[in-house]
Amino acid sequence: MSNRPFAITLKPGTSLSNLTGTWRNERPVYVDRLPPCNNACPAGENIQGWLFHAESGDYQQAWRVLVENNPLPAVMGRVCYHPCETACNRGLLDESVGINSVERFLGDEAIKRGWKFDRPALVSGKRVLVVGAGPSGLSAAYHLARMGHQVEIQEAGPFAGGMMRFGIPKYRLPREVLDAEVQRILDMGVVLKLNTKVENIEQSMQGFDAAFLAVGAHIAKRAYIPAGDAAHIVDAVSVLRSMEGEDKPMLGRRVVVYGGGNTAIDVARTAKRLGAQEAIIVYRRSREKMPAHDFEVEEALQEGVLIKWLSTIKHADEGSLTVEKMLLDEKGVPQATGEFETMEADSLVLALGQDVDLSLLNGVSGLEIKDGTVQVAVNMMTGHAGIFAGGDMVPSERTVTVAVGHGKKAARHIDAWLKGTAHQPEAKHEIASFDKLNPWYYSDADKTVRPMLDTIRRQTTFDEVQGGLDENTALFEARRCLSCGNCFECDNCYGVCPDNAVIKLGPGKGFEFNYDYCKGCGICMTECPCGAIKMVPEET
Amino acid sequence: MGFQPVKFYQTGTFTVGNRLLTPDERSLQSDKGRSNSINSGHRACQGCGEALGARYAIDAAVAGSHGQLIAANATGCLEVFSTPYPESSWQLPWIHSLFGNAAAVATGIAAAMKVKGKTSVRVVAQGGDGGTTDIGFGCLSGMFERNDDVLYICYDNQGYMNTGVQRSSATPPAARTATTMTVGKEPGNVFGQGKNVPEIAMAHGIPYVATATVADLRDLEYKVRKAMTVHGARYIHIFVPCPLGWGTASNDTIRMARLAKESGTFPVFEAEYGEVTGVLKIRHQIPVEDYLRPQKRFAHLFGEHPHPETIARLQLLADRNIRKYGLLNGHAAAADEANEHLRELRISEGGN
Ligand SMILES: Cc1cc2nc3c(=O)[nH]c(=O)nc-3n(C[C@H](O)[C@H](O)[C@H](O)COP(=O)(O)OP(=O)(O)OC[C@H]3O[C@@H](n4cnc5c(N)ncnc54)[C@H](O)[C@@H]3O)c2cc1C
Ligand SMILES: Cc1ncc(C[n+]2csc(CCOP(=O)(O)OP(=O)(O)O)c2C)c(N)n1
Ligand code: SF4
Ligand code: SF4
Ligand code: SF4
Ligand SMILES: [Mg+2]
Numbered sequence: 001m002s003n004r005p006f007a008i009t010l011k012p013g014t015s016l017s018n019l020t021g022t023w024r025n026e027r028p029v030y031v032d033r034l035p036p037c038n039n040a041c042p043a044g045e046n047i048q049g050w051l052f053h054a055e056s057g058d059y060q061q062a063w064r065v066l067v068e069n070n071p072l073p074a075v076m077g078r079v080c081y082h083p084c085e086t087a088c089n090r091g092l093l094d095e096s097v098g099i100n101s102v103e104r105f106l107g108d109e110a111i112k113r114g115w116k117f118d119r120p121a122l123v124s125g126k127r128v129l130v131v132g133a134g135p136s137g138l139s140a141a142y143h144l145a146r147m148g149h150q151v152e153i154q155e156a157g158p159f160a161g162g163m164m165r166f167g168i169p170k171y172r173l174p175r176e177v178l179d180a181e182v183q184r185i186l187d188m189g190v191v192l193k194l195n196t197k198v199e200n201i202e203q204s205m206q207g208f209d210a211a212f213l214a215v216g217a218h219i220a221k222r223a224y225i226p227a228g229d230a231a232h233i234v235d236a237v238s239v240l241r242s243m244e245g246e247d248k249p250m251l252g253r254r255v256v257v258y259g260g261g262n263t264a265i266d267v268a269r270t271a272k273r274l275g276a277q278e279a280i281i282v283y284r285r286s287r288e289k290m291p292a293h294d295f296e297v298e299e300a301l302q303e304g305v306l307i308k309w310l311s312t313i314k315h316a317d318e319g320s321l322t323v324e325k326m327l328l329d330e331k332g333v334p335q336a337t338g339e340f341e342t343m344e345a346d347s348l349v350l351a352l353g354q355d356v357d358l359s360l361l362n363g364v365s366g367l368e369i370k371d372g373t374v375q376v377a378v379n380m381m382t383g384h385a386g387i388f389a390g391g392d393m394v395p396s397e398r399t400v401t402v403a404v405g406h407g408k409k410a411a412r413h414i415d416a417w418l419k420g421t422a423h424q425p426e427a428k429h430e431i432a433s434f435d436k437l438n439p440w441y442y443s444d445a446d447k448t449v450r451p452m453l454d455t456i457r458r459q460t461t462f463d464e465v466q467g468g469l470d471e472n473t474a475l476f477e478a479r480r481c482l483s484c485g486n487c488f489e490c491d492n493c494y495g496v497c498p499d500n501a502v503i504k505l506g507p508g509k510g511f512e513f514n515y516d517y518c519k520g521c522g523i524c525m526t527e528c529p530c531g532a533i534k535m536v537p538e539e540t
Numbered sequence: 541m542g543f544q545p546v547k548f549y550q551t552g553t554f555t556v557g558n559r560l561l562t563p564d565e566r567s568l569q570s571d572k573g574r575s576n577s578i579n580s581g582h583r584a585c586q587g588c589g590e591a592l593g594a595r596y597a598i599d600a601a602v603a604g605s606h607g608q609l610i611a612a613n614a615t616g617c618l619e620v621f622s623t624p625y626p627e628s629s630w631q632l633p634w635i636h637s638l639f640g641n642a643a644a645v646a647t648g649i650a651a652a653m654k655v656k657g658k659t660s661v662r663v664v665a666q667g668g669d670g671g672t673t674d675i676g677f678g679c680l681s682g683m684f685e686r687n688d689d690v691l692y693i694c695y696d697n698q699g700y701m702n703t704g705v706q707r708s709s710a711t712p713p714a715a716r717t718a719t720t721m722t723v724g725k726e727p728g729n730v731f732g733q734g735k736n737v738p739e740i741a742m743a744h745g746i747p748y749v750a751t752a753t754v755a756d757l758r759d760l761e762y763k764v765r766k767a768m769t770v771h772g773a774r775y776i777h778i779f780v781p782c783p784l785g786w787g788t789a790s791n792d793t794i795r796m797a798r799l800a801k802e803s804g805t806f807p808v809f810e811a812e813y814g815e816v817t818g819v820l821k822i823r824h825q826i827p828v829e830d831y832l833r834p835q836k837r838f839a840h841l842f843g844e845h846p847h848p849e850t851i852a853r854l855q856l857l858a859d860r861n862i863r864k865y866g867l868l869n870g871h872a873a874a875a876d877e878a879n880e881h882l883r884e885l886r887i888s889e890g891g892n
Pocket of ligand 3: 035036037038047048051087088089090097099480481482483484
């Protein structure tokens with residue numbers, strides 16, 4: 001018997017013996033939600049994933065995560081129309097994250113530092129023919145090579161790049177950048193045969209186990225315009241293509257471009273740089289209806305390109321054009337007004353879109369051609385077993401990014417097909433929409449604006465118009481990312497739990513719930529800035 | 541504010557931790573080895589702001605006293621949910637006596653330590669708003685007046701929650717409690733004169749007085765640690781939402797504290813020797829209505845027979861706080877900081 005007073009003869013027990021987890025009717029769980037940027041990227045980039053490494057200044061790791069999906073970041077960072085930024089949640093807070101500018105920074109950094117792709121670890125023994133060295137073909141070749149397949153690209157032209165070289169002008173995509181990213185793919189062991197036009201795919205495919213076609217759309221569409229013998233009419237893609245050759249196109253002092261897409265803008269800006277005093281775009285609808293992107297229209301106007309809205313060209317003669325004014329009806333369709341005027345023009349450039357040259361497919365069985373494009377199944381295979389296709393030649397939006405995405409997707413299916421299996425893409429996670437976030441926690445920070453070349457140099461040279469970020473501004477921009485739907489180790493859940501029911505596992509390892517004590521209050525879920533915690537009903 | 545906010549690292553110092561900061565720039569609560577002064581298994585309600593606030597504060601006080609801390613606790617939720625005999629959640633020497641005498645008990649402990657020559661041992665007293673602003677008020681004022689070497693922490697959940705949500709002198713006007721029913725012409729608690737204990741503490745001229753909320757961890761930790769560097773009487777008043785007594789969702793506890801601060805309803809400041817030396821600015825100002833609406837204790841102000849004039853009166857009280865403490869311009873300041881950070885980065889790059 002102790003002679004201590006009764007009340008302190010018993011040692012105080014610990015409250016740890018009281019398992020408050022039994023109170024719970026909902027439990028928190030950690031989830032990875034799909035960031036809207038990733039969801040919007042046509043090349044399927046894991047944007048939040050690579051920004052995560054850029055945020056800590058580990059640019060090489062960021063680049064490595066990026067190129068798992070897209071081998072052309074320096075190109076993308078210049079020409080992609082960045083639907084990711086349109087979807088970015090930060091846009092609802094202040095302005096979207098400058099994903100595209102950080103991507104370009106990483107791409108340029110990789111070129112500067114000479115980062116290389118790893119050589120494939122395994123060799124499958126299979127051979128795949130890729131037709132066309134545009135973005136889609138290059139992307140497919142890269143992914144197939146990573147999977148261990150032997151890849152040969154046959155390209156009709158004298159250089160690789162497709163429309164990235166023969167369409168997009170230098171002032172938007174310097175050729176050294178393109179060359180460096182193409183070379184890096186070839187360094188993996190991909191064989192590139194230039195000046196090798198495939199005339200008949202079944203013949204060229206002999207000795208290969210599968211083929212990926214990505215011949216693009218290069219035949220300029222024509223509109224019937226009555227013209228005098230001496231009228232100087234050319235098409236936009238030929239003009240842009242000849243910019244890559246020795247003899248620059250002769251367009252004269254007054255150049256009229258007919259069309260309203262990005263190609264029309266590019267060709268007008270090119271004409272301006274070639275010395276045209278006036279470059280005028282004639283388009284039959286209004287600015288709002290113009291398919292060209294607004295920022296491109298804006299940049300063209302800044303450089304002195306003129307645009308004549310609501311006009312169609314009725315007749316072309318030597319030195320002049322007859323133009324009819326149009327009016328939009330209530331459906332937004334342009335209607336003729338019967339009012340005509342004459343414009344001076346040394347040349348008329350038609351930028352009315354392109355068709356696909358399908359001649360290499362003549363005689364191939366099982367194909368389905370619709371509206372001039374080759375139909376493919378969800379696995380990117382045409383109706384002919386073993387022949388896959390992607391990019392501009394299949395029905396889709398025609399952009400470099402979509403083309404790259406097709407290349408990746410096709411590569412995965414070709415790989416499975418060669419193994420006799422089918423590629424099952426992982427189910428998409430729930431989207432980390434803005435309402436899943438707690439934006440309170442993010443610092444206030446405005447978007448970093450990329451520097452632009454001064455207008456005089458933009459009007460007279462082919463120097464790159466848009467500058468890049470430097471290391472510090474890129475770091476700042478990366479750190480504007482909200483990490484939507486994916487834990488970025490802010491320790492909030494660990495800190496805010498009134499019941500100490502979150503276990504911190506340490507850097508890079510994340511967290512675990514201790515369900516012995518978690519009462520299911522949901523504070524951790526509400527205070528997680530990025531929506532990486534979800535409450536689920538407890539089974540009763 | 542007194543603590544150094546990190547200018548721009550994604551979430552800056554808003555979050556508990558931040559992988560982009562060095563460990564010593566993060567909060568104590570982000571530390572894997574934090575002391576967890578109040579352990580798991582306590583019987584506080586789901587989402588209890590008081591349990592959270594107590595861990596935040598006492599962990600910081602333990603760190604500030606190098607582990608040499610004794611706590612005296614008034615009766616109230618905090619005491620009842622943490623120590624049902626024979627269990628205890630406390631990971632430090634902890635003494636309970638009565639509802640109204642925590643300040644006096646702490647004074648006694650401090651005196652005993654002094655007599656024993658244990659100068660490194662520090663003393664904290666803690667209690668609810670009832671135990672502090674009502675029944676313990678005399679003992680507290682005496683402790684201030686004598687400048688006893690005690691840090692007193694009040695966890696303000698705006699009512700006598702432990703005994704079933706009765707009114708205290710910290711209950712806000714118009715709020716419904718078990719003793720201020722929503723009947724009559726002016727339902728809920730009366731618009732009295734109020735009883736601002738932080739200001740009363742300041743009037744005693746003690747070395748340090750501060751207010752804090754569970755929504756601003758870095759600020760709270762800074763204040764407790766600062767208080768531990770000072771000797772004499774110190775007072776910290778922490779705003780701790782109570783899901784049960786306020787009729788709020790258990791997951792909204794921190795959000796409610798944030799809304800109270802962002803609406804100006806609860807001013808967050810610090811004062812030395814009776815003078816205000818710093819305020820935590822409002823970052824994104826919201827109308828008081830946004831703070832009231834999610835709380836069932838104010839439900840009678842909305843709904844079928846709303847009381848817009850009562851809401852307007854509560855807004856006036858918040859506006860007075862904003863004026864008096866100069867709570868605005870937080871957003872502009874934060875944006876400036878981000879820009880300044882960018883400028884500094886550029887300068888460090890080489891002046892371009
Ligand atoms: C002026 C212009 C500007 C543009 N700007 C942008 C932009 O800024 N951003 C953007 O995202 N998109 C832009 N685009 C669209 C983008 O360039 C295309 O969508 C993209 O290049 C399509 O990629 P692809 O691989 O399918 O085809 P392509 O890039 O057209 O490449 C096809 C390749 O196949 C080769 N080829 C064709 N037939 C054969 C054959 N029979 N045998 C062997 N090789 C063959 C061609 O020589 C070519 O190299 C622009 C397009 C144009 C015309
Ligand atoms: C002298 C005395 N009167 C009444 C009580 C009953 N009692 C215990 S706790 C409490 C209310 C506590 O309110 P508060 O201090 O605000 O703490 P909370 O429970 O709200 O955290 C009351 C009235 C008591 N213990 N002693
Ligand atoms: S904030 Fe980051 S993760 Fe979220 S959408 Fe924007 S870039 Fe993606
Ligand atoms: S905050 Fe804690 S108790 Fe509440 S749900 Fe999260 S882990 Fe459970
Ligand atoms: S609160 Fe922070 S640490 Fe916890 S899951 Fe969310 S992002 Fe990760
Ligand atoms: Mg209380």
